[in-house]
Amino acid sequence: MTTLSLPDDLPQWTRAHRRHLHAIPELGGEERLTATYLAEQLDALGMPPHRGIGGHGLVATVEGALPGPTLAYRADIDALPINEANAVPYCSQHPGRMHACGHDVHATIALALARVAKINAAHWPGKLRIVFQPNEEGAPQAGPSGAQAMLSDGLLHRFPFDAIFALHCMPDLDVGTIGYCHGGAWASSDHFRVEVRGTSCHGAYPHTGSDPIAAAATMIPAIYTALSRRLDARHPHVASVCRFSAGNTYNVIPESAEFQGIWRALDPETAHSGQEIIRATVASVAQTFGLLAETHFHRGADVTTNDPTLLASALPILQRLLGQDLRLHPPQMGAEDFSAFSARVPALYLYLGVRNPALGITHPLHSPHFDVDEAAMPLAVHTMAHLLFALAQSGQP
Numbered sequence: 001m002t003t004l005s006l007p008d009d010l011p012q013w014t015r016a017h018r019r020h021l022h023a024i025p026e027l028g029g030e031e032r033l034t035a036t037y038l039a040e041q042l043d044a045l046g047m048p049p050h051r052g053i054g055g056h057g058l059v060a061t062v063e064g065a066l067p068g069p070t071l072a073y074r075a076d077i078d079a080l081p082i083n084e085a086n087a088v089p090y091c092s093q094h095p096g097r098m099h100a101c102g103h104d105v106h107a108t109i110a111l112a113l114a115r116v117a118k119i120n121a122a123h124w125p126g127k128l129r130i131v132f133q134p135n136e137e138g139a140p141q142a143g144p145s146g147a148q149a150m151l152s153d154g155l156l157h158r159f160p161f162d163a164i165f166a167l168h169c170m171p172d173l174d175v176g177t178i179g180y181c182h183g184g185a186w187a188s189s190d191h192f193r194v195e196v197r198g199t200s201c202h203g204a205y206p207h208t209g210s211d212p213i214a215a216a217a218t219m220i221p222a223i224y225t226a227l228s229r230r231l232d233a234r235h236p237h238v239a240s241v242c243r244f245s246a247g248n249t250y251n252v253i254p255e256s257a258e259f260q261g262i263w264r265a266l267d268p269e270t271a272h273s274g275q276e277i278i279r280a281t282v283a284s285v286a287q288t289f290g291l292l293a294e295t296h297f298h299r300g301a302d303v304t305t306n307d308p309t310l311l312a313s314a315l316p317i318l319q320r321l322l323g324q325d326l327r328l329h330p331p332q333m334g335a336e337d338f339s340a341f342s343a344r345v346p347a348l349y350l351y352l353g354v355r356n357p358a359l360g361i362t363h364p365l366h367s368p369h370f371d372v373d374e375a376a377m378p379l380a381v382h383t384m385a386h387l388l389f390a391l392a393q394s395g396q397p
Contacts, residue, residue, distance in 0.1 A: 004389055006381070006382060007119065010382075011374075011377075013115075014109070014112050014377040015377070017041065017108045017111060018090075018105055018374060019090035020037065020090075021037065021099070023091065025092050025097040027079060027080075027097060027137075028134060028135030029056075029078075029134065030078075031056040031077050031134045032056060034056070035056040035077065035132070038077070038107060039051055045115055047062060047114060049130075049132075050158075053158075054135075054146055054147075054149030054151070054152065055146060055149055056077070057132060057146065058130075058131075059130070059132075059158075060114055061127055062114060062121055062127065062129075062130075063127055064123075066123060069125070069391075069396065070128075070162050071161060071164070071392060072130075072159075072161035072164040073129070073130055073131065073166065074132075075131070075132055075133065076106055076136035077106075077107045077134055078137050079094075079097050079099045079104075079137075080097070080098055080099075080100045080101060080137055081096055081097065082100045084100070086368075098370075100365065100366050100367060101365050105169050105352075106167070106168070106169070107132060109167070109377055109381055109384065110131075112381040113384055113385055116381060120389070124389065124392065125389075125393055125395075126392050127161075133146045134146040134149070134150075136336070146337060147339075148337065163307070163345055163347065163348070163391075164341045164346075164347050165348050166338050166347075166348075166349050167350040168352065170351040170353060170355075171354055173351055174356070175353050175361075175379075176325055176375070176379060177322075178326055178350055178352055179326075179329030179351035179353070180318070180327075180351070181329055182308070182311065183305060184266035184303045184304065184305055184306075185305070185331055186334055186335055187266050187335055188266075188271040188339070189263075189264050189335030190264070190271070190298065190300055191260065191262060191298040191300060192260065192261055192262070192263055192275075192278060193260045193295075194282050194294070194295050195294045196215050196216045196257045197212060197293070198211055198212035198215065198253075198256070198292075199255065200253055200254055201253050203250075204251070209253055210291040212246065212253075212254065212256050213257050215288075215289040216244070218289070219282050222285055223241075224239065226277050226278075227239055227274055230273075231273060235265065236266045237264065237271075238264050238265075239263045239278065240262055241259050243259060243261070264333050264335065268302065271303070278295060303339055304339040304342050305339070307348065310346045310347070310348050310397050311348055313391060313397065314348055317387050318383070321386055321387070322383065327353075346397050352376055354372035355373070
């Protein structure tokens, strides 16, 4: 069986590109410099990308010389509104912006996969599409995510593929390892907002009004309890209220109160049932207090699901490549808009170990101290290139 050729300078090459991208972080919808830089590198590789897909998205295609399937690899490219606290030469040059979720790493790996596939095009079966996706971090209430925007812009019709792959930096996995899970890899994510409207009165005479703060404060633990009692605990889910606002002085009960939070689950049925429980609980408490309440949901990402057939085909290849460094890893209650792809085509999402306590690299995602052991990148490129190549050779999926 034909083997792949990988460039000898892969560690240095990936490190240089990652550090350049890390220094120029841009928020979702603003990835102009990032997209321009990636397009220039793809041009230099002899594979000019299609630009402006779903915003600043890019798609590049490697045409293999042999017949085979069309596989896609996706990397997100946006950053977060965080001030970087790392004192490193490649620190963010954009105040208030940081690649604190590893998207600079993801984009570099995708760029390197394009390079490897191009080098091996003479014996690559089928096509490999490299998808650079903008705006993965977009809040659900702010409009369509980058994946949804690319799909709305005709991604699957203009650049069809049979399956799609991705990975994510995982700071609880040691460098040198890659993780996988069965079923849901990332949770669904819905933003909810509850408005409670009562009647204002003096704090010394609460009986003359209807207290929205007392009602809202009762609703929050009631929601937590109702979800834990009515949903199957074997199906992971979590609700968290993260914002509460009411009133403007210390001695007047206000007319209204509001709280907001997130609702997440690892299967669609639980996600839907939880929404109904939250709505019903809010309505019940509001009735008890004799006031009005409205619950609003903003739908975010769906569950990102690993296709069972694709995973079954990939696991023997991954085990051969990684041995004991392939880890069964718990699914994540974080969310990923890659779910928009996994809902439409077979998908496989893996976790990339980037942790190295010896270098002080232990901080979680979205931390101002987040960083990665850059040795993870050539491992990821080697693993994903051989996985994609082997699946293409076998005609999978």
